[in-house]
Amino acid sequence: MPKLIETRDLVTNFYTYEGVVKALNKVGLVIERGTTFGLVGESGCGKSVTARSMMRVVQEPGRIEGGQVLFYPGEDGQEAVELLSQSEAYMQSLRGDQISMIFQEPNAALNPIMTIGDQVAESFLFHRKKEMCAKVLEDLKTADLPWPGLKKLLEFFYRRAAADPGDRLCCWASRTPILKRWQQRLFREARRRSVEIIAALDIANADQVVDRYPHNLSGGMKQRILIAMALACEPLLLIADEATSNLDVTIQAQILDLLRKLKKKSISSILLITHDLGVVAETCDRVGVMYAGSVCEVARVGELFRNPLHPYTRALLDAVPKFSVSGQLKSVEGNVPNLVDPPSGCRFHPRCPLRRKICAQRLPELALAGPDHLVACHLAGGRSGSAQVWGGR
């Protein structure tokens, strides 16, 4: 599969009063076209910061200090755009259009005093103005208008807007009383598209839902609306950050089902961030496991669950209650470290049952330990024969 987006040695720090939080420690990930990539790890390990760094929306007081984010917009995955060196205007046109993001907390992402329809329409108006003006122009040809002059006038505006969405004259007209009504047809088109996309997400009475406000909707419904907004412009990459974590089992099942269907229909890749290994096992093609700001293992989902090589991945898998297995859960001692003063070398070494002397001294690099299986551990890879050390599984 050609690549879609890639991070290389990404370093992001937060400058807080307690000190510098070293949130990302050279994160390297590759997401391929048409796949669902799962990013798992316990809270605070840097999953959200990774996603935010990729889109350059890291919150204060965070700063991206190093590395690269390479985006491959072409089908073949050849030409790369380095996102960290692009202008903010470029990023804005990318966000919500080619890359969209949905978060855990739908209330924070929805504006409480705007109707659902207006909020979805906004993303069309921002990214698809040109295309929609062309559509309106097309419709105008057959439209019946009270007097011919009006048609001429409207066509004039829409032609200009279709050629250049930021057209000065159109912008001025939009702010002038009476004249600003030229946009009505554009708004109607945006609304039509909103209803269409909301209906496509298995929401009944979409034409009524668009006129409601967020507080009238249930949690599951709000999350659907956010997905609708994110999918409005058919993005190449959808980043879903703990998008189902606050939902109940039956509602989560609905949303995951929906994502799976959407994934089949449109080619877009999904970066699914979650702490729930069950969600990963069911929905992802490839998985990256993070611990304390580093990626420790990346593999195809079947390989990762059947043959986990990193001690932390194994610890995580042993710690979750399972359906078919009973018996004592194994738990790793200790807690996720404070990232102001992270452990030296391998950040997992204070909790690792297999640590060696070298582990505290040198950071293990992510290296190939099997076909399409990357592990960052001094004991993995061809060097020391991981299978013997761990006695197989």
Added chain:
Amino acid sequence: MPADMILQLKGLKKHYPILGGVLRKQINTVKALDGIDLDIYRGECLGLVGESGCGKTTTGKAVIRLHDPSEGSIFYYGKEHGAGRGVDITGLGRRALKKLGIRGKLQMVFQDPTTSLNPRMLIKNIIAEPIRAQNGLGARQMEKRVAELLYMVGLTKDHLLRYPHEFSGGQRQRIAVARAIATDPDFIVLDEPTSALDVSVQAQILNLLKSLQDSLQLTYLFVTHHLLVVKYVSNRTAVMYLGKIVELAPTADLFASPFHPYTHALLSGIPIPDVDHKPHRIVLAGDVPSPMNPPSGCRFHTRCPFAQEVCRRQEPVAAEAAPGRLVACHRWQDVPRLVRERFGK
């Protein structure tokens, strides 16, 4: 499982009034609990599962008398009252409970360890608080007892003189557990004790709770929305939907062969951390209805894939489907077949 009962809930209801308008008149009621019958046996861990808002926490709080139920009764069968002699604790106030020596016997651990511990109190005092109210130990003995409790939950004496914010979420939950076991209880309600924790810490706490149950001979009511956790810890499981118990069964049986359509949907909806497991998912339509106006008849009929006319009209009563198994559904006998036909399980 020992057969003697420790608690019995009979027809328990809790309706919260909704006030509205300028005059703050009651305009509606939230039927958080709407007639719950539940027997809890000594030494067991009874799991209580269901989606948020179905009344799990309200049930737990009613049992340890944190609020007064609107209707129904709660009987406590303490060891000290003699076998089979229950005390109706439904209407008893704090003072009466204390006089009967029941107050310390029923405890609760809450979901969020950050808000359930007073941030301005030292750990020492947080844990000592319930014992201080109970018996007059000297300062020296008290400290010894608290250190002992800390040790039981996997912390050390060094933690005595610290504040809650200095601890991680998992450690705070350990402190909450220490406080709950301080009064030497018989019964503890664990309300989503691990829902705010990470998986590796969750495993630590679950194992701690299991070992404490053995060593202190505790009875648990384990409230959670996480079904795999319930499967791991509980002997029997009750499934709630909109203020009612829809199914009750030994946990192994419930997971192996559920009867109620809602249980089927819940179980099939769990994301399983195992790539070789192929789910036959029953995706329910719609949301949980509001407990203010629960649907008529069977409350699940608005989302049930097998609902019939009778379900809309008549409320199903709990039937004994097998020894020790209760299910409240008109069509429970047909459900396994219907699920197989419709969803190919």
